[in-house]
Amino acid sequence: MPAHPDLTAQNAQFMKKIHKLADNVYSAVGYAASNVHFLVGETGVVVIDTTETTQAATNILTDFREISDLPVNTIIYTHSHRDHISGAAVFAEGRDVEIIAADNFSSDLVGLDETRPAPNAALMARTKRQFGITLNDNERVNLGLGPGDRPMKGMGAGYIEPTLRVSKTTKLAREGFELELAKAPGETPDHLIVWWAAERILFSGDNFYHAFPNLYAIRGTPYRDFDTWADAMDQLMAYAPEILAPGHTQPVFGAEVIKTALTDYRDAIRFVVSETVKGMNAGLDPITIAAALKLPEELAQKPYLQEFYGHIGYASQAYFAGTLGWFDGNPTSLGRLPAAQEAERFIALAGGPDAVLDAAQSALENTDAQWAMELCDRLIAAEKNVKPARAIKINALRTVADATINAPTRNYYLLSARELEELG
Numbered sequence: 001m002p003a004h005p006d007l008t009a010q011n012a013q014f015m016k017k018i019h020k021l022a023d024n025v026y027s028a029v030g031y032a033a034s035n036v037h038f039l040v041g042e043t044g045v046v047v048i049d050t051t052e053t054t055q056a057a058t059n060i061l062t063d064f065r066e067i068s069d070l071p072v073n074t075i076i077y078t079h080s081h082r083d084h085i086s087g088a089a090v091f092a093e094g095r096d097v098e099i100i101a102a103d104n105f106s107s108d109l110v111g112l113d114e115t116r117p118a119p120n121a122a123l124m125a126r127t128k129r130q131f132g133i134t135l136n137d138n139e140r141v142n143l144g145l146g147p148g149d150r151p152m153k154g155m156g157a158g159y160i161e162p163t164l165r166v167s168k169t170t171k172l173a174r175e176g177f178e179l180e181l182a183k184a185p186g187e188t189p190d191h192l193i194v195w196w197a198a199e200r201i202l203f204s205g206d207n208f209y210h211a212f213p214n215l216y217a218i219r220g221t222p223y224r225d226f227d228t229w230a231d232a233m234d235q236l237m238a239y240a241p242e243i244l245a246p247g248h249t250q251p252v253f254g255a256e257v258i259k260t261a262l263t264d265y266r267d268a269i270r271f272v273v274s275e276t277v278k279g280m281n282a283g284l285d286p287i288t289i290a291a292a293l294k295l296p297e298e299l300a301q302k303p304y305l306q307e308f309y310g311h312i313g314y315a316s317q318a319y320f321a322g323t324l325g326w327f328d329g330n331p332t333s334l335g336r337l338p339a340a341q342e343a344e345r346f347i348a349l350a351g352g353p354d355a356v357l358d359a360a361q362s363a364l365e366n367t368d369a370q371w372a373m374e375l376c377d378r379l380i381a382a383e384k385n386v387k388p389a390r391a392i393k394i395n396a397l398r399t400v401a402d403a404t405i406n407a408p409t410r411n412y413y414l415l416s417a418r419e420l421e422e423l424g
């Protein structure tokens, strides 16, 4: 079965192109997971964000050199995620350049902050699955917010430490551009947005992109504060931008179009919060709340709120866990049996391992791949019929992968299927 056509259509957001936003302002889109912006002055260039690999940064710089051969003197990081900071050395071209970031610049990604006892092995394995790293180009349609077929050479390699950290809203003149830098915590707490008033261009980092916001990343992220992110939309709107240059996906043009998009983004986040809170107050568990949660029709149809990257159900569960913690409120859950023990008893009750395997096979054949996986998980946990259970689960994973429009979910399913296959 081919990938979901809507996910394939999202590739239009990553057409490789250097967009001209205004005289002397450009955005390189589609070369990498994230965008690079250029402000070209009389004697030098300001770069905003640098992509995830030195190879992607090199490709962008090569094409940018058709536009200008001036040196890059200043680099601004909108936030600390790897896909924005890893190509800085390429743009610096061996010189000492100014690197600007927020004062609380700090990554929740693997390895950047060695002082924290992060579960790095888990994060690395899950990050690989979310982004489909090592999947082939047919399998990895895109990243939801970036192209699937981006260069991987030099991933994380060209990072340079910030030389100037900004703690509050700061006016800054660089290369003839009068810029305003403001902290705008949203997708991450360390977001720094850049405003150029002369042409009303706002560089918004990852607080907005053409997909439902990633309020929880399945690679494993700490709680992202929903209210803060929604508030950031008001902060962006207050500038009344006429051009919005996001960290991912195409630039957005037109004051009204941008205002509507930012309002919808904010309202969608607030809706997830209010519906989840209703469910919590009604004593429902997070999975039940998430399964029932749908955006109101007027929001659900907006192209930039489709779940190509963020996922409404994952967001709702993250809000539950981020506010009430892991406990679902049901006292049974305080003493849950470990998976292997529950599986043993379930399998016995269901008539034995062969009956459960047959049920898994028919669930798969009857387009109930999720139930097939849940049955297979019990066989695998109880170490009964492990090989045939794995084989059914592999098929089920590939079936659900092709049915989803959510790129991280698709990539996670497909890479997990391959990992199971490798177990033999």
Ligand SMILES: [Zn+2]
Pocket (backbone or CB within 6 Å): 034, 081, 083, 084, 206, 247, 248
């Ligand atoms: Zn990003």
